[in-house]
Amino acid sequence: MKCTIYQELISAWLDDEISSFEKLELQKHLDQCPSCRAIWKSVSYLQEQILRLTDPDVPDELWNRITEEIRKDKQTEKVILLPTAYGRKLLEAKGESYAKVFDSSTRNINKKTG
Amino acid sequence: MQTIDISTIYACQRGDQGAFRRIYEAYNQKIYRLIYRYCHDPEETLDLTQEVFVRIYTKIADFRSECSLETWIYQIAINTVTSAMRKSKSHEPLDHHCADIEGQADIHIEMQELGQHIERSISTLSESLRMTFILAVIEGLPYTEVGKILGISVEAVRMRVSRARHLLRESLQPYINEGENL
Numbered sequence A: 001m002k003c004t005i006y007q008e009l010i011s012a013w014l015d016d017e018i019s020s021f022e023k024l025e026l027q028k029h030l031d032q033c034p035s036c037r038a039i040w041k042s043v044s045y046l047q048e049q050i051l052r053l054t055d056p057d058v059p060d061e062l063w064n065r066i067t068e069e070i071r072k073d074k075q076t077e078k079v080i081l082l083p084t085a086y087g088r089k090l091l092e093a094k095g096e097s098y099a100k101v102f103d104s105s106t107r108n109i110n111k112k113t114g
Numbered sequence B: 001m002q003t004i005d006i007s008t009i010y011a012c013q014r015g016d017q018g019a020f021r022r023i024y025e026a027y028n029q030k031i032y033r034l035i036y037r038y039c040h041d042p043e044e045t046l047d048l049t050q051e052v053f054v055r056i057y058t059k060i061a062d063f064r065s066e067c068s069l070e071t072w073i074y075q076i077a078i079n080t081v082t083s084a085m086r087k088s089k090s091h092e093p094l095d096h097h098c099a100d101i102e103g104q105a106d107i108h109i110e111m112q113e114l115g116q117h118i119e120r121s122i123s124t125l126s127e128s129l130r131m132t133f134i135l136a137v138i139e140g141l142p143y144t145e146v147g148k149i150l151g152i153s154v155e156a157v158r159m160r161v162s163r164a165r166h167l168l169r170e171s172l173q174p175y176i177n178e179g180e181n182l
Helices: A003-014 A020-032 A034-051 A061-081 A085-093 A098-113 B006-013 B017-039 B042-062 B069-088 B095-102 B111-123 B127-138 B143-150 B154-180
Strands: none
Touching (some): A003 A020, A034 B111, A061 B042, B006 B017, B042 B069, B069 B127, B143 B154
16 A cells, blocks of 8 residues: 555544554554654644644623524514515405505615614 | 433424524534634634524524434534635635745744644635544544535545645644654
C-alpha cells in the first residue's frame, strides 16, 4: 500500500474509526516508515490541541432573539395567509371583496412596520 | 445535556413553546459551536444560530423520525450556514491562506495562540472539508452519523477528514514543531 493510504488510516485511527485488522497493518507500517511515523506524531499532537479548544459561550440574548423572530413571523403569517381559499370563501359568503380586504390588511401592516 | 423524547417532539409539533424551549436547551450549544467553528465570526454565528432555531420551529411539523432529531437539526444548521456562506462568499479556501500562515517567520507562540491558529485554519478549509472535519473531529460524531447528516458515504467522510487533517498539518506545521519541542 502507498503511504497516502496509511495516512488515511492514521486519521481514522485518531477518530476511532479503524478496524482491528487495519490497525495492525498500520502499526506494522509505522514500524518501518519514518515519514509516516513523523506524520502520525504531528497529527496526534494536532488532535490533542484541537480537543483542548475552548468552546465559545452562547450569548444570553439568543433565546429572546429567536422568540422575537418567531413572534414577528407569526404576525406576518396571520395576515398574509388569511386570504387562502377558505378565507376567500368566508369573505365571499359575507359579500366582501377579497382584494379589498387583503389590500387594507397589508396597508395596516405597512403602517405598523413602516 | 437534556435528552429529547418523542413526546417533546410531538408537543413541539403542536406548537408547545415549553417543548421548543427544551429542544433549544438541548441543542443551542452544539449548534452555536458548530457555526462558530465554521464561520469564526461571533456576530455571524449569533445571526445564523437564530435563523437555524427559527427554521427548526417552523419546520418541526414536517419532522417524521426518518432520522434522529439530532441529525435533522444538524442538517438544518448545515443548509442554513452553507447557503448563507455562498451568498456572502466571504470565506476563501485554505490554499489561499497557507502562504500567509507559513510566511510568519518569527514563531514564539503561547499554546493559547496555537488554538487561535487552529481555529483560523479550520475556518479557511474548503466548505465540504470544513464541515466534515468539524462534525467528525471536533463534535466527535461517528463517521456513519456524519455521512447521514451530509448525505455522503462513510468512505467519503473518512477521505475528507484525512484530507482536512493533511491540510491543517501542512499549514500549522511550524507551530506543531514548536509545540512538540516544548
